[in-house]
Amino acid sequence: MAKTKQGKRDVDSYTISGTNKVVRVGDCVLMRPVDSDNQPYVARVEKMELDGRGSVRVRVRWYYRPEESKGGRRQFHGAKELFLSDHFDMQSANTIEGKCVVHSFKNYTKLDNVGPDDFFCRFEYKAATGAFTPDRVAVYCKCEMPYNPDDLMVQCDDCKDWFHPSCMSMTIEQAKKLDHFVCSDCVKENGAKRPSHAYAGSTKYEPKWIQGFSLSTGISLLLFPFL
Numbered sequence: 001m002a003k004t005k006q007g008k009r010d011v012d013s014y015t016i017s018g019t020n021k022v023v024r025v026g027d028c029v030l031m032r033p034v035d036s037d038n039q040p041y042v043a044r045v046e047k048m049e050l051d052g053r054g055s056v057r058v059r060v061r062w063y064y065r066p067e068e069s070k071g072g073r074r075q076f077h078g079a080k081e082l083f084l085s086d087h088f089d090m091q092s093a094n095t096i097e098g099k100c101v102v103h104s105f106k107n108y109t110k111l112d113n114v115g116p117d118d119f120f121c122r123f124e125y126k127a128a129t130g131a132f133t134p135d136r137v138a139v140y141c142k143c144e145m146p147y148n149p150d151d152l153m154v155q156c157d158d159c160k161d162w163f164h165p166s167c168m169s170m171t172i173e174q175a176k177k178l179d180h181f182v183c184s185d186c187v188k189e190n191g192a193k194r195p196s197h198a199y200a201g202s203t204k205y206e207p208k209w210i211q212g213f214s215l216s217t218g219i220s221l222l223l224f225p226f227l
Contacts, residue, residue, distance in 0.1 A: 008049045014056050014093045021099055023048075023058075030098045030117070031060070031091065039065070040097055042082055042119060048093070056093035061085065063102065063121065070130030076137075076146035080108075080118060083125035083132070109149050120149070142167045142183075154178060158186035 014023045023029055023045060030040035043060035050056055063082035066073035082102060100117040108120035124133040137146040140153065141163045153162040154175050163183055165175035182190075 008051050011048045011050050011056060014048055014058070014096070016096050016098065017094060019098075023093075023096060023099060028063075028100050028102045028119075029060075029096045030100050032095045032097050042100060042102070043089075043091075044084070044102070046088065057090055058093050058096070059088060059090050062087045062089065063119070064125055064127070069125060076148045078108075078120065078148055078150050080114065080120055082119050082121045083123050084121050085125045085127050087127045105149075152176070154181050156181060156183040156186055158182050158190065 012024065015021065016023060025045055025048060028042065028044050031043055033039065033041055042063040042065075044063070045058050046061055047059040048056060049059075062085050064085045064087075066077040066081060066083070069083060084102075098117065100119060103111070103118065103120045105120050105122035108114075108118070111118065122137075125131075126133075139146055140161060143164065145164075147162075151164060152172055152175060153164055154168070154170075155162050157180075161183065165172050168175075168183065
């Protein structure tokens with residue numbers, strides 16, 4: 001008579017092989033890619049279970065990098081940006097290489113130092129259709145591009161909008177040395193410069209509330225802000 005296969009059972013935690021790092025449901029992890037030359041996959045652990053052979057398997061929800069999405073990487077995507085997808089899988093826990101943190105967009109912009117295992121997510125992504133939620137994002141500067149937290153920007157003290165130094169005919173080095181800044185439109189309108197300061201775009205930002213950028217079409221449009 002054949003033996004009855006032992007049933008599966010849920011487990012609370014898993015210790016990554018060769019480390020003392022403990023993974024629990026809800027944690028974000030780095031998973032070994034098929035091609036060792038590629039970056040690790042990033043996923044959120046939704047469930048862990050012990051199978052009949054004593055091996056731990058994890059149900060994960062994948063994060064996609066911009067270059068893995070149907071739209072590809074765009075100028076405003078940050079180097080550490082991820083999209084939370086609707087793609088789920090069961091994987092062996094042995095493929096987990098380490099833990100990471102996927103911050104909200106707002107919390108990521110407040111980080112003093114971004115570590116190698118820090119990422120951020122501001123969109124959810126449907127893998128089958130390539131659709132994003134939300135599907136629009138506020139824009140900045142004369143170029144009307146969405147905010148990239150990796151880029152330094154300077155704020156006009158008059159209109160309070162943020163600008164890329166290159167769009168203002170400045171180098172990044174020049175922008176970092178600024179004590180005062182008023183954008184060219186405000187100078188023309190008011191006829192005088194007023195005090196302002198240069199800021200790194202990763203610390204503070206103010207959106208242009210009535211303009212947005214469609215992730216599906218890649219064009220600017222009127223927008224009610226979601227930030």
